[in-house]
Amino acid sequence: xxxxxxxxxxxxxACFTRPEMKVERVSYDVMTPSAARGILTAIHWKPAIRWVxxxxxxxxxxxxxxxxxxxxxxxxxxxxxxxxMARGSVEGIYTLIEEDRQQRASTVLRDVAYVIEAHFELTxxxxxxxxxxxxxxxxxxxxxxxQCHHQPCMGVRxxxxxxxxxxxxxxxPASILSxxxxxxxxxxxxxxxxxxxxxxxxxxxxxxxxxxxxxPPFHSEEAKS
Amino acid sequence: MAITNRYEFVYFFDVTNGNPxxxxxxxxxxxxxxxxxxxxxxxxxxxxKIRNFVELTEEGHPxxxxxxxxxxxxxxxxxxxxxxxSITPEPKKLPKDEAKAREVTAWMCANFFDVRTFGAVMxxxxxxxQVRGPVQLAFAKSIDPIIPLELSITxxxxxxEKEAEAQSGGNRTMGxxxxxxxxxxxxxxxxxxxLSEKTGFSDDDLAKLWQALTLMFEHDRSAARGEMAARxxxxxxxADALGSAPAHLLFDRVKVERVSGERDTPATTFSDYRIVLDxxxxxxxxxxxxxxx
Numbered sequence: 001x002x003x004x005x006x007x008x009x010x011x012x013x014a015c016f017t018r019p020e021m022k023v024e025r026v027s028y029d030v031m032t033p034s035a036a037r038g039i040l041t042a043i044h045w046k047p048a049i050r051w052v053x054x055x056x057x058x059x060x061x062x063x064x065x066x067x068x069x070x071x072x073x074x075x076x077x078x079x080x081x082x083x084x085m086a087r088g089s090v091e092g093i094y095t096l097i098e099e100d101r102q103q104r105a106s107t108v109l110r111d112v113a114y115v116i117e118a119h120f121e122l123t124x125x126x127x128x129x130x131x132x133x134x135x136x137x138x139x140x141x142x143x144x145x146x147q148c149h150h151q152p153c154m155g156v157r158x159x160x161x162x163x164x165x166x167x168x169x170x171x172x173p174a175s176i177l178s179x180x181x182x183x184x185x186x187x188x189x190x191x192x193x194x195x196x197x198x199x200x201x202x203x204x205x206x207x208x209x210x211x212x213x214x215x216p217p218f219h220s221e222e223a224k225s
Numbered sequence: 226m227a228i229t230n231r232y233e234f235v236y237f238f239d240v241t242n243g244n245p246x247x248x249x250x251x252x253x254x255x256x257x258x259x260x261x262x263x264x265x266x267x268x269x270x271x272x273x274k275i276r277n278f279v280e281l282t283e284e285g286h287p288x289x290x291x292x293x294x295x296x297x298x299x300x301x302x303x304x305x306x307x308x309x310x311s312i313t314p315e316p317k318k319l320p321k322d323e324a325k326a327r328e329v330t331a332w333m334c335a336n337f338f339d340v341r342t343f344g345a346v347m348x349x350x351x352x353x354x355q356v357r358g359p360v361q362l363a364f365a366k367s368i369d370p371i372i373p374l375e376l377s378i379t380x381x382x383x384x385x386e387k388e389a390e391a392q393s394g395g396n397r398t399m400g401x402x403x404x405x406x407x408x409x410x411x412x413x414x415x416x417x418x419x420l421s422e423k424t425g426f427s428d429d430d431l432a433k434l435w436q437a438l439t440l441m442f443e444h445d446r447s448a449a450r451g452e453m454a455a456r457x458x459x460x461x462x463x464a465d466a467l468g469s470a471p472a473h474l475l476f477d478r479v480k481v482e483r484v485s486g487e488r489d490t491p492a493t494t495f496s497d498y499r500i501v502l503d504x505x506x507x508x509x510x511x512x513x514x515x516x517x518x
Contacts, residue, residue, distance in 0.1 A: 013364065065259060068250040069267055103249045110260065146471025150359070150417035157361050158268040160415060162473035 003119045003132045004054070005139060006166040008173055009039055010113035013065075014154030014161075015106055019190060019201065025106040027155065029062045030206065033215045034192040035155050036116045039163065042152035044139040048126035055214045057115035059175045065110045073102040112154060115172055140165060175211050182211045191215070191223045200225045226427050228359070231468035232416035235459045235479045236438055238365070239409045239495055243451015244373075246270045247403070254403045255373045264367035264408045271362055271412065276339050278441040279433060283338070289433075292337040292345055330356055334424045341424035342434065359421035360434065365412035368481050368498065372491050376402045404451060407493050413476055418466035435460070435517050457500050458518055464511035475512065478503040 016028040016035050033053040040051045120139075122130060142148065143165035152161040166172065189206035193199050202225040204216050216222035238245075246266040247253035256265035276291050283289030334341040334356060344358030380398040383389050389396055416431065435458065442453040461475045485497040492498065504514055 066250065067256075067265075067267070068248065069269055070249065071269075105250065142467065145469060146474065147467040147469065148417075149419045149467070150357075151361060151415040151472060153361075157357075158363060160361070160363050160413065160472070162471065164471065 003136050005040075005118055005136070005143070006168075006172070007040065007043075007116045007118070007143060007163055008113070008166050009116060009152070009154075009161045009163045010059075011154045011159055011161045012111060013159040014109040014112045015159060016109075016155040024104050025108075027064070027107060027109050028189055029109075029186055030058055030189075030208065030213055031056055031112070031114050031116075031154070032190050032192075034190055036114075036118065037192060039116065039152040039161055040118055040139075042150050043142050043148045043163070044135065045149070046130070046135065048123060048130040049120040049135050050123050051118055051120050052218070053215050054117045054119060055212050057117070057172060057175065057212050058177050058181075058208060059113040059115065059173055059211075060111055061176065061178050062181055063110045064107050066105050066107050068103055068105040071102050071104050073100045108159070109154075113173070115166065177211045182208060184208050186213065192218060194218070194225065197225075227421040227425055228416070228418050228428055228431055229466055231418045231463040231466055232431070233461045233472045233475050234414045234416070234438075235457075235476060236365075236412045236414060236455070237409060237457040237481075237500065238412075238442060238453060238455045239407065240405050240450070241407055241452040241494075242404050243453060244403050244405065244449050245408070245410065245453060247449070252401075252403075254375075255371065255405050255408075257371070257373070258366060262370035262372075264371040264373075264405060264410060266365035266410055266412070268362040268364055271365065272339075272343055274441040274445050275342075275434065275437045278437040278444055279338050281444055282436075283433070288336060288338070290337045292333070292340050331425075338430065338433070341421075341426045342430060344424070356424055357420055358424060359417045359419075359426045361415045361417075363413045365410040367408040367410050369409075369483070369489055369492055371405045371408040374404050374406060376404060378402055402449070407491065409456065409481070409492060409495060409498055411481065413472075415472065422466075439518055454495075455518070456495060457516070459500075459502060460515045460517060461507075462513045462515060464513075469511040478507075 014027060014031065015025055016030070016032045017025045018028055033056070036053045036056055037051045040053075045051070120132070120135060122132060143163060144167075146163075148163075152163060153159055154161045184207065186206035186208060188203045191202045191204045193201050202218065202223045204223045206213055244253070244255050245264065246256050248256040251257075256267070257263070258265050276294075279289060280291040280294065333345070337345075339345070340356055340358070342358050342360045344356045346355050378400045380400060381396065383392065383396045383398055388398075416426075416434075421427075438458055439455055442450075442455055445453065459479050461470075463469050480501045480503070482499045482501055483492070483497060484499045486492055502514065502516070507514060
């Protein structure tokens with residue numbers, strides 16, 4: 001943990017979609033390591049480094065809310081498309097989007113706050129100019145000043161994540177997670193997608209212990225694909 | 226030329242005797258936050274209006290096509306890219322060649338305003354055609370709780386002959402309409418300069434976005450909407466692409482004061498509010514503020 005960082009993140013809504021319920025999206029109870037990596041990456045990332053999430057602290061009670069929205073249902077039918085291609089024209093070929101609609105409900109988290117504890121490793125793409133100190137400095141400087149590559153989000157982009165760096169000497173923000181929620185089994189949770197092996201998802205047995213979810217190493221026994 | 230500065234914006238709009246965004250889960254009642262009874266308007270609802278406005282004002286102008294039209298077929302729009310580049314389309318797949326795939330994506334960004342602004346998923350099976358846009362909106366929420374009203378209305382006609390017979394020629398239909406008597410909504414938006422480099426979202430596009438936010442409700446009149454109006458647009462411009470201050474601290478500088486009536490009770494007009502902007506020390510942070518209106 002020599003190059004560890006701690007980032008306080010919060011937002012009004014969050015949706016860390018469970019892969020088994022992604023048509024009508026249902027969020028996990030807690031931010032996934034994959035989503036946490038996405039937040040870190042939004043602040044600083046280079047191909048030379050790989051973020052590794054060590055633990056996620058849950059600071060607020062886990063509460064859900066349902067939101068139903070009109071989403072685009074499907075792509076156009078192949079026959080219509082090929083008809084248009086044969087004519088070589090898109091003029092006048094329309095379908096009412098109202099007829100191509102799916103109303104999908106999302107069960108999302110409300111009023112969330114977490115502390116992400118993470119570190120990074122250098123990858124094989126690291127060049128001579130890359131050393132851990134440099135990337136750590138860049139990340140810390142950006143997080144401290146509120147700089148980012150793009151605004152990080154809580155699982156989906158319509159739910160922005162706000163962030164602030166927790167300096168090494170600073171105490172963690174106080175948790176108001178209720179006592180009955182502090183320690184619980186969260187079941188199998190997505191760890192991350194293994195992009196090196198054909199985008200295979202890997203899962204781990206997540207549990208909150210006193211408000212903290214520890215994350216096993218990605219390629220360990222505890223993470224199954 | 227992509228934009229070179231990061232931006233955040235706070236946008237206010239209000240509704241009088243209308244339904245800004247119906248909730249399909251609640252029989253098209255105005256969306257409500259169950260915790261606070263404050264009104265909600267989703268991000269996609271506002272993006273739809275931005276697209277409609279750009280389609281309306283830039284019709285036929287090259288580079289300002291709209292990909293997700295209210296009456297459009299997505300795959301046919303995709304095909305335009307293939308035709309322009311003379312690539313034989315493989316069904317549901319981008320070309321295997323990565324360079325060609327990038328060309329298709331770049332062409333889509335160059336031609337479609339909403340693709341380079343909000344991004345788009347342009348393939349059905351292969352992931353490589355996904356573009357993340359620089360502009361992102363969050364949900365809009367009303368400043369104070371709203372009290373939606375349900376109005377019953379009658380129509381002096383019926384749809385079918387059978388109904389007419391059942392009413393022995395009375396020929397009336399009852400309907401329902403939901404309105405918010407008044408609500409002022411606030412929404413936060415983000416513009417990432419770094420993502421604009423990938424889609425080519427330019428300063429002209431940004432100007433178009435501000436124009437759309439200023440005028441889009443003027444072209445979205447309908448029986449359901451009532452009177453909706455854009456009230457204020459505060460834009461925070463950072464000195465560089467990465468930005469120089471956290472977004473949440475900038476948003477905190479825009480405060481809404483209730484000058485008439487109790488806080489946390491429904492307001493009746495825009496003049497019940499005063500929007501206050503704290504610009505103290507922003508210069509030192511390297512952030513400039515523009516109040517678009």
